[in-house]
Amino acid sequence: xxxxxxxxxxxxxxxxxxxxxxxxxxxxxxxxxxxxxxxxxxxxxxxxxxxxxxxxxxxxxxxxxxxxxxxxxxxxxxxxxxxxxxxxxxxxxxxxxxxxxxxxxxxxxxxxxxxxxxxxxxxxxxxxxxxxxxxxxxxxxxxxxxxxxxxxxxxxxxxxxxxxxxxxxxxxxxxxxxxxxxxxxxxxxxxxxxxxxxxxxxxxxxxxxxxxxxxxxx
Amino acid sequence: xxxxxxxxxxxxxxxxxxxxxxxxxxxxxxxxxxxxxxxxxxxxxxxxxxxxxxxxxxxxxxxxxxxxxxxxxxxxxxxxxxxxxxxxxxxxxxxxxxxxxxxxxxxxxxx
Numbered sequence: 001x002x003x004x005x006x007x008x009x010x011x012x013x014x015x016x017x018x019x020x021x022x023x024x025x026x027x028x029x030x031x032x033x034x035x036x037x038x039x040x041x042x043x044x045x046x047x048x049x050x051x052x053x054x055x056x057x058x059x060x061x062x063x064x065x066x067x068x069x070x071x072x073x074x075x076x077x078x079x080x081x082x083x084x085x086x087x088x089x090x091x092x093x094x095x096x097x098x099x100x101x102x103x104x105x106x107x108x109x110x111x112x113x114x115x116x117x118x119x120x121x122x123x124x125x126x127x128x129x130x131x132x133x134x135x136x137x138x139x140x141x142x143x144x145x146x147x148x149x150x151x152x153x154x155x156x157x158x159x160x161x162x163x164x165x166x167x168x169x170x171x172x173x174x175x176x177x178x179x180x181x182x183x184x185x186x187x188x189x190x191x192x193x194x195x196x197x198x199x200x201x202x203x204x205x206x207x208x209x210x211x212x213x214x215x216x217x218x
Numbered sequence: 219x220x221x222x223x224x225x226x227x228x229x230x231x232x233x234x235x236x237x238x239x240x241x242x243x244x245x246x247x248x249x250x251x252x253x254x255x256x257x258x259x260x261x262x263x264x265x266x267x268x269x270x271x272x273x274x275x276x277x278x279x280x281x282x283x284x285x286x287x288x289x290x291x292x293x294x295x296x297x298x299x300x301x302x303x304x305x306x307x308x309x310x311x312x313x314x315x316x317x318x319x320x321x322x323x324x325x326x327x328x329x
Contacts, residue, residue: 002242004325005235011227011319091220123220126253151299152253184309
């Protein structure tokens with residue numbers, strides 16, 4: 001006999017269930033968790049190296065790449081704690097991948113956990129990993145039209161970093177257009193202008209991340 | 219872009235619901251802003267479902283248009299998230315529908 005079963009479930013329902021488990025685990029450990037998303041080469045790891053030099057082992061990074069341990073090595077050298085996930089082809093991290101890492105991890109002394117997603121401006125924005133907020137990174141060399149062309153990340157990001165601003169004299173980047181489009185897509189997004197080459201903006205970002213921690217109860 | 223992963227998620231969700239019953243039909247509602255390309259998703263489901271023991275399950279899809287609600291009170295359908303309100307020209311709006319991809323229902327033969 002044919003029976004119809006109504007599900008009405010989001011296709012990411014199983015991912016979201018594990019993301020919720022991760023969220024509980026993070027809350028118990030007293031962590032602030034940021035899911036950092038951008039295209040490849042926007043400077044995510046360089047930004048995290050700069051934060052690692054300031055924060056040491058109070059910063060933990062779970063970094064996702066298709067392959068290699070390059071980012072883990074860079075982040076550890078900068079002073080942060082780091083774990084590498086090699087997705088072997090998958091273009092985004094899932095809540096299950098994060099759960100496999102964090103369920104047995106020790107967070108002693110860690111205040112901030114950044115999940116550095118696989119470089120990709122599209123897919124990672126659809127997957128909840130259990131983070132407190134998503135942070136988008138856009139480098140000026142990518143072009144000022146990226147937010148409006150790839151809106152799915154920018155409408156979900158609580159903060160947007162515009163990186164490599166030291167390159168502005170050398171590339172065709174209209175800052176007013178980029179920030180205007182970001183604000184149009186997401187009026188609540190906090191925007192940071194940053195250069196890892198000169199260090200400009202790093203302190204403001206660090207202060208923001210620190211304020212996330214103090215804003216949270218418990 | 220990530221339709222293969224989504225196809226795997228759908229197959230796992232359906233399998234969890236149907237258990238050992240034979241799945242005959244899966245109905246999906248694909249939102250215009252979900253970032254999922256329907257034809258590509260169906261193609262991957264054709265590979266993924268048999269791998270999980272769900273042969274001959276018919277996949278039916280329904281397109282859900284992107285619906286916006288503007289602060290001026292007008293509700294409108296648009297293809298693009300960057301579209302302004304046709305009534306007042308403002309960009310301040312809430313997305314009402316079309317962001318998600320939903321498994322609406324399945325049909326199983328439990329004989």
